[in-house]
Amino acid sequence: MLKGVADKYPVSHQLEDGATVTCSLMTAADLDALSKFLNRLTQTDLAYLQADITDPEIQKRWLKTAVVLCAYDPASLVGYASVTVSDDRHRGEIRVNISKGYRSRGLGRILIGEILNVSKLMSLKMLTARMLSDQHGARAAFERLGFARKELLQDYVDLPSVKCKDLLVMSSELG
Numbered sequence: 001m002l003k004g005v006a007d008k009y010p011v012s013h014q015l016e017d018g019a020t021v022t023c024s025l026m027t028a029a030d031l032d033a034l035s036k037f038l039n040r041l042t043q044t045d046l047a048y049l050q051a052d053i054t055d056p057e058i059q060k061r062w063l064k065t066a067v068v069l070c071a072y073d074p075a076s077l078v079g080y081a082s083v084t085v086s087d088d089r090h091r092g093e094i095r096v097n098i099s100k101g102y103r104s105r106g107l108g109r110i111l112i113g114e115i116l117n118v119s120k121l122m123s124l125k126m127l128t129a130r131m132l133s134d135q136h137g138a139r140a141a142f143e144r145l146g147f148a149r150k151e152l153l154q155d156y157v158d159l160p161s162v163k164c165k166d167l168l169v170m171s172s173e174l175g
């Protein structure tokens with residue numbers, strides 16, 4: 001982890017409706033709170049990940065290969081954003097998930113903005129984000145932050161709970 005990244009957290013943000021959330025770098029100590037957060041999401045919210053992120057072993061591996069920011073309100077973990085860095089350290093894949101109660105309140109924009117800053121500090125050149133093609137909110141949120149459609153993988157997601165969905169890959173170059 002770059003020192004310049006670790007120095008920036010924790011940081012608090014006030015949402016437009018006055019609620020305050022605190023963003024910090026996720027560690028193993030956050031995994032119980034993460035599990036509770038994930039249990040409240042739907043299978044569709046998680047399908048784009050194509051991995052069972054509720055599995056503790058996958059969570060531990062994720063923390064080793066990605067920088068993960070988590071957002072807490074006074075009661076619980078309410079969202080996360082992560083960037084997983086490629087082996088050549090030029091590219092990163094962004095993931096973000098916000099709890100139902102916090103959507104459309106500006107938290108996604110804040111967390112994606114924070115993870116973009118982290119990606120710049122890590123000197124990444126290109127970022128991608130994956131989502132189901134019918135996750136219209138996600139597509140809108142990333143488009144507003146400068147991401148554009150890169151490719152559409154037809155029928156790519158085929159899980160027991162989410163059948164034959166197209167996966168949209170969006171990308172953004174970092175200057």
Ligand SMILES: CC(C)(COP(=O)(O)OP(=O)(O)OC[C@H]1O[C@@H](n2cnc3c(N)ncnc32)[C@H](O)[C@@H]1OP(=O)(O)O)[C@@H](O)C(=O)NCCC(=O)NCCS
Pocket residue numbers: 045048094095096097098099102103104105106107108109110129130131135136137138139140141142144
């Ligand atoms: C996509 C997601 C992260 C957005 O987070 P959010 O907190 O609801 O988004 P915000 O309130 O910060 O809105 C961000 C921007 O996207 C727009 N937006 C958000 N949801 C939208 C929707 N359903 N339709 C249209 N625009 C939408 C907002 O208008 C806002 O634009 P602005 O910055 O110009 O005001 C959230 O809906 C989510 O967790 N979805 C499920 C998981 C997922 O799809 N992740 C994406 C794969 S990486």
